[in-house]
Amino acid sequence: MAEADPRHTHQLDQQQEIDVAALHEPILRELRDPQDGHEPIPMFMLMLFAGLIFWGGYYLAAYSGGFRSDVLNPDPAAQFAGGSAAPKVVDPLVLGEKLFKANCVSCHQASGQGVPGQYPPLAGSEWVLGPDYRLKRILLKGLEGPVSVKGATYNGNMPAFEAKFNDEKLAAVLSFIRHGWENGAPPVSPESAAATRAAVKDRGQPWKAEELLALEKDDLATPAEGAPAPEGAKTEPAAKTEAGKTP
Amino acid sequence: MNQLEQDQGGWTARRAEIDRSCATPCLVFYASSIFWLLAGTFFALLASVKLHHPEFLADWSWLTFGRVRPAHLNTVIYGWASMAGIATLLWLMCRLCRVPLMYPAMLVVAAGLWNLGLTVGTVGILMGYSTGIEWLEFPMPAAFLLFSGFAIVTLWSVATFAQRQAEHVYVSQWYLFAAVFWFPWLYVTVQLLLMLFPVKGIPQACINWWFAHNVLGLWFSPIGLAAIYYLLPKVIGRPIYSYYLSILGFWTLALFYNWAGAHHLVSGPVPAWIVTASIVGSVMMIIPVVTVALNHHMTLHGNFRLLKYSPTLRFIVFGAMSYTIVSLEGSMMSFRFLNEPFHFTHRTIGHAHLGMYSFFTMTMFGSMYYIVPRLTGREWHSARLIRIHFWGVALGFALMYLCLSIGGVIQGLELNQAGESLEKLIAQFGYLDGISKFVEGFKAQNGAVPFLEIVHGTLLWLKLRTVSGVLLLAGHAAFAVLMVMNVHAWGRRHIGPTLFHDEDAADYDRALRQARADLTPANSGD
Ligand code: HEM
Ligand code: HEM
Numbered sequence: 001m002a003e004a005d006p007r008h009t010h011q012l013d014q015q016q017e018i019d020v021a022a023l024h025e026p027i028l029r030e031l032r033d034p035q036d037g038h039e040p041i042p043m044f045m046l047m048l049f050a051g052l053i054f055w056g057g058y059y060l061a062a063y064s065g066g067f068r069s070d071v072l073n074p075d076p077a078a079q080f081a082g083g084s085a086a087p088k089v090v091d092p093l094v095l096g097e098k099l100f101k102a103n104c105v106s107c108h109q110a111s112g113q114g115v116p117g118q119y120p121p122l123a124g125s126e127w128v129l130g131p132d133y134r135l136k137r138i139l140l141k142g143l144e145g146p147v148s149v150k151g152a153t154y155n156g157n158m159p160a161f162e163a164k165f166n167d168e169k170l171a172a173v174l175s176f177i178r179h180g181w182e183n184g185a186p187p188v189s190p191e192s193a194a195a196t197r198a199a200v201k202d203r204g205q206p207w208k209a210e211e212l213l214a215l216e217k218d219d220l221a222t223p224a225e226g227a228p229a230p231e232g233a234k235t236e237p238a239a240k241t242e243a244g245k246t247p
Numbered sequence: 248m249n250q251l252e253q254d255q256g257g258w259t260a261r262r263a264e265i266d267r268s269c270a271t272p273c274l275v276f277y278a279s280s281i282f283w284l285l286a287g288t289f290f291a292l293l294a295s296v297k298l299h300h301p302e303f304l305a306d307w308s309w310l311t312f313g314r315v316r317p318a319h320l321n322t323v324i325y326g327w328a329s330m331a332g333i334a335t336l337l338w339l340m341c342r343l344c345r346v347p348l349m350y351p352a353m354l355v356v357a358a359g360l361w362n363l364g365l366t367v368g369t370v371g372i373l374m375g376y377s378t379g380i381e382w383l384e385f386p387m388p389a390a391f392l393l394f395s396g397f398a399i400v401t402l403w404s405v406a407t408f409a410q411r412q413a414e415h416v417y418v419s420q421w422y423l424f425a426a427v428f429w430f431p432w433l434y435v436t437v438q439l440l441l442m443l444f445p446v447k448g449i450p451q452a453c454i455n456w457w458f459a460h461n462v463l464g465l466w467f468s469p470i471g472l473a474a475i476y477y478l479l480p481k482v483i484g485r486p487i488y489s490y491y492l493s494i495l496g497f498w499t500l501a502l503f504y505n506w507a508g509a510h511h512l513v514s515g516p517v518p519a520w521i522v523t524a525s526i527v528g529s530v531m532m533i534i535p536v537v538t539v540a541l542n543h544h545m546t547l548h549g550n551f552r553l554l555k556y557s558p559t560l561r562f563i564v565f566g567a568m569s570y571t572i573v574s575l576e577g578s579m580m581s582f583r584f585l586n587e588p589f590h591f592t593h594r595t596i597g598h599a600h601l602g603m604y605s606f607f608t609m610t611m612f613g614s615m616y617y618i619v620p621r622l623t624g625r626e627w628h629s630a631r632l633i634r635i636h637f638w639g640v641a642l643g644f645a646l647m648y649l650c651l652s653i654g655g656v657i658q659g660l661e662l663n664q665a666g667e668s669l670e671k672l673i674a675q676f677g678y679l680d681g682i683s684k685f686v687e688g689f690k691a692q693n694g695a696v697p698f699l700e701i702v703h704g705t706l707l708w709l710k711l712r713t714v715s716g717v718l719l720l721a722g723h724a725a726f727a728v729l730m731v732m733n734v735h736a737w738g739r740r741h742i743g744p745t746l747f748h749d750e751d752a753a754d755y756d757r758a759l760r761q762a763r764a765d766l767t768p769a770n771s772g773d
Contacts, residue, residue, distance in 0.1 A: 026620040027263045029744070031484035031763075033342070034417060034477055037546075039489040045541065049534050056527040063526075065519030074519035074583070 092168075092187065096176025099169055103161070104177075112181040119156060120149035123181035132188050133218035135174055136196040139165070142206035160206060167194040195220050261345065268347035269338050270622040272354035274734060276334035277615060279362050281727050283326025286369070288723050290319035292716045299709040309373045317384035318372045324382070324462075325393060326365045328603060330358070331611040332470040333400055336423050338618050339477055340404060343420045344411035350403060357399035364392030380441055382459035390438055394431070401427045418493040419477040422469035425501065429465035433458050449517055457508035463602060464504040464532075468570070471610040472539060475567045478617055479546055482560045483553055484763045488545035496538035503531040510581035513590065522583075529581035536574040543567045550762040556746045556755040558633050562613030565641065569605035573598065588663040593705065593712075594655030597648050605644050612640070612726065619733055620745075627745035628738040632725045634747055639722025647715035654708025661701045 065071030101110070108114050112123035122128050127149060128135060142160035146153055165173065167190040175187035199220040296303050297312045304310045341348045348354070368389030371377070377384040385393070404427040408420075437458035440446050446454065480487045487493065506528025509521045547553075547564065554561045576598055579585055589595065616633075620626050627633060732738050743752055 025742075026624070026626065026744070027266060028259065030259075030262070030621075031481060031759075033258075034419075034480035035486035036415075036417070036490035036493070037486040037488050038491070039545070041489065041491050041495060041538075042541070045537065048537070052531060052533060056531055059530075060520075060523055060527050063519065063523040065523075067520045069518050071519050072516060074523055 090168075090172075092172040092175050093179060095169065096172035096174070097180075099165070099173040100176055100180075103164070104173070112177070112183075116152070118154070120147065120152070120154045122177050123183060125149050128177055129183055129185045131218070132174065132178070132185075132192070133196065134212045134215060135178075136170070136188065136193060136218075137200060137207055137212060137215075139170060139174065140197060140200060141203055143209065143212075144206040145208050147209040158206070162197070167191075167197060170197070192218070258345075262342070265341045265345070265347050266338075266621040268351065269341055272348060272351045272358065273334045273338050273618070273622055275355055275358045276330050276337070277619065278730065278734065279358060280327050280330035280334065280611075281730055283322050283330060283365065284723055285727060287319055287323035287327050288716070288720050290315050290322060292713065292720060294319050295709070295713045295716050299706050299713065308375065314373050314375065314377065317377050317381075318369055320382065321372065321384055322365065322369055323603070325361075325368070325385070328467060328607055328611070330361065331615070332467065332607075333358075333361075335474050335611065335614045335618065336400075336404075336426070336470055338622075339419055339473055340407050340423055343413060343417055343423075343477070344407050345413045346407060346410050349406060349410070353399055354403060357396040357403075360392050360396035360399070364389045364396060367392060378442065380455055382462065383437060383441065383455070387442055390434075390442070394434055394438070397431055397434070401431055417477075418487070418490075418497065419473035421497050422473040422476070425497075426466055426469040426473075429461070429469070433461050433465065449515075452512055452515065453509060453517065453521065456511040457505075460508035460511060461505060464500070464507070467603070467607045468500070468504075471566060471570065471607045474610050474614045475543060475563055475570075478559060478563050478614060479543060479567070482557055482563075482617070483547065483550055484759065485546060485550075485766065488542050488548075492538050492542040496535045496542060499531070499538065500535040503528050503535065507532065507581070510586070513581065513583055513586040526581045526583070529578050532574060533578055536571055536578075540567075540571040550758075553755075553758055553762060556748075556751050556758065558627075558637065558745070558747060559613045559617040561637065561747070562609050562616060566606050566608075566610030566613060569601060569609065573601040573606055576601065589655060589659040591662065592655040592659040593651045593708065594659060597651030597655055600644070600651070601648055605648070609640070609644075612636070615730075619730070623733055623736075625733055625736055626741035626743070627729055628732045628741055629729065630745055630747060630749050632729050633745060635725040636722045636729070637747070639718050639720075639725060643715045643718030643722060646718065647712055650708040650711040650715065654705050658701060658705050661696045661704065662698075 063074040065074050107119040108122050109119075112121060114121040120127075127138070127147075138158060140160060140162045143158040146155045148154075161170070170193040171188045171190040174193070177183065178185035178187060196218060199218075293304070293310060294312060294316045297305070297315065301312070308314075337348065337354065364385070368385030371386040371389060372384050376386045378386060383390070404424065408424060437454060440454050441451060445451065476487065476493070507525050509517060509525035510529050513522050513526075515522075554564055580589070580595075580598060616627070744755075746752060746755055
């Protein structure tokens with residue numbers, strides 16, 4: 001059939017001047033095209049493969065880390081040891097700085113100097129450096145009406161952060177502004193923030209400056225009188241709420 | 248019987264026609280591949296020297312290690328290996344489908360696009376425009392050119408397969424036809440997800456290594472295996488051992504290989520299950536590998552003396568055996584306890600060359616020894632050059648593998664001084680006393696080998712690797728000369744097949760006849 005192919009003979013003609021036999025020598029001596037034998041697959045191989053597949057299933061189940069995207073250690077022992085991870089420790093100053101940058105800089109500025117005539121400074125401010133019970137209250141409920149800071153009077157609206165910041169965040173951002181810009185005042189603990197929050201929880205209004213100035217101490221009327229003295233309390237940055245979120 | 252008659256009559260003439268139709272495109276691809284092999288060898292030697300003499304040519308930014316290494320990788324992978332692979336694929340497809348090569352001009356265009364892409368890409372890398380993603384360092388325009396070239400090859404393969412005259416679809420054909428789809432699928436996916444719409448974070452690494460691993464197993468391996476499946480029975484004139492093994496080997500490769508990519512990311516910040524799945528996939532690869540190895544071994548069984556004579560057979564069998572070894576080695580390397588100590592060492596590079604060189608490159612050399620004389624109608628001109636080629640690359644490779652493996656294992660044990668995962672291994676196989684003493688020796692130095700000393704310790708092995716590279720270069724040069732002589736018909740015309748030794752022709756004939764003595768006319772078919 002192939003000999004009848006016109007293309008074939010035509011091409012042979014073209015080559016006629018060369019020694020055709022020699023030209024095709026490699027092709028002529030070639031052995032037959034590969035054929036398939038039909039020997040059966042040896043039994044031992046099938047058994048070996050069955051064993052491999054069995055092992056594969058076991059291994060996958062044992063070292064898959066429950067097919068979770070957040071498990072990187074395949075060791076089953078580590079996996080079932082139970083949440084041994086120590087609670088995450090967060091530096092309150094780092095957290096505070098982050099919160100300050102996200103929530104406060106637009107008015108009080110990164111330099112802590114505020115904007116003259118509009119927003120009071122925090123750096124060197126007697127409100128920030130003074131007793132922290134006023135500060136906590138301002139942050140929780142906001143401040144309204146005229147207030148005098150470092151000899152200048154401001155008349156604006158400081159918003160309330162009661163709903164936005166939990167106790168840890170409240171403490172962190174206050175500790176940060178009391179520490180930053182060489183303010184050097186002692187930190188505020190989450191516990192004391194919690195106590196004040198509980199004490200003022202029923203108030204709906206922002207504070208007036210006079211009200212706060214009239215306050216002589218951290219008046220924790222609702223809980224007991226003997227709440228821990230905030231000034232002395234060292235900050236324990238046990239970030240309970242943060243850690244509680246991640247398993 | 249009908250089939251047999253056809254074989255005896257028209258098929259030989261038809262074969263001549265097919266081979267002549269293949270000549271231009273296949274030779275263009277083969278010649279280009281040899282050019283890139285030499286370029287790649289040049290970059291390889293530069294990179295190798297720089298690893299022990301970093302000041303060598305260090306003042307010229309074009310030839311700094313960080314550019315020469317990817318230039319080596321990409322020229323040998325996309326230039327040498329892929330182009331030699333495509334030429335072999337074209338010829339095998341035509342032979343297996345029993346149709347003359349169609350649209351030869353289109354394929355020459357494909358070779359042109361591919362060469363252009365390689366040139367743009369390699370120069371791009373040397374100029375500093377590497378993408379920085381391993382195995383995909385070519386900048387975008389080069390990738391586009393490569394893809395366009397390959398699209399032609401895929402379309403051509405579909406057209407050829409659709410026109411096939413053969414009733415039976417032989418196993419080589421399965422691998423080839425799968426490979427022409429697998430490669431573009433891999434390449435397009437990875438270009439889309441890493442270059443055009445890059446994913447972020449961990450998935451990036453996963454996709455990168457899914458590609459880099461599959462390009463080995465679903466592009467190079469199928470072509471290498473197809474060539475072995477065709478040429479091994481062809482040269483010795485015996486049928487392949489078992490059709491059933493062929494089926495099992497092909498489908499299990501297709502099933503398992505794709506899972507294995509993440510074994511390149513063992514101990515990386517990748518979810519545990521992804522790595523575990525890849526380890527299972529890697530170990531399951533034992534199934535196709537052992538199957539194929541048995542099939543090839545039993546086909547040749549009892550006729551190993553033929554290796555003494557036939558260059559094609561010796562290169563092909565070298566490649567086939569290396570395929571088994573590299574794959575079993577790879578399955579072991581994917582385990583965490585071995586990967587952790589040896590991942591960042593020269594051991595990995597040893598494995599890489601066992602695969603890409605000892606398996607794939609040797610298989611391609613063997614294929615070219617068979618195919619090129621049929622394309623040009625001329626035998627190889629010099630048995631001596633063939634001997635230089637074989638011994639240069641065989642010894643060169645053996646030396647390279649040995650020094651990378653020994654040097655790499657020492658380096659890994661030292662780097663891993665704490666030896667934690669290795670400790671587990673020793674605990675499990677404690678009775679392997681010799682090994683545990685060896686490892687104990689390293690652990691005794693716990694923390695005591697400073698990093699710089701470890702680096703100094705590798706220098707001897709790296710220098711030896713450069714020596715091996717010179718041997719390889721000598722082999723490649725001999726082969727390049729053979730090719731040029733063959734294509735240009737330089738020198739004396741050789742009569743009869745060119746064996747390793749000219750005086751062996753009669754022995755070879757006798758051995759071949761013996762090898763086929765037990766075949767009945769029905770299955771010998773000549
Ligand atoms: C079933 C078979 C195989 C398995 C399970 C396997 C396994 C592996 C593993 C685990 C690595 C990573 C080593 C590391 O970085 O720590 C690796 C690297 C490599 N393998 Fe294989 N291998 C197999 C077959 C092959 C074959 C057939 C080839 C060549 C055609 C090959 C070529 C390579 C190359 C080039 C690398 C280095 C990749 C790089 O880091 O750039 N392997 N292989
Ligand atoms: C001429 C002899 C050769 C020499 C001296 C050589 C040397 C080298 C060197 C120095 C590297 C870099 C290793 C490192 O970064 O630590 C390398 C990488 C590589 N070479 Fe070669 N090479 C040669 C031939 C080849 C050939 C012919 C192929 C394949 C067809 C090949 C495939 C590779 C691959 C895939 C890598 C990357 C390995 C990895 O990423 O882990 N080499 N080679």
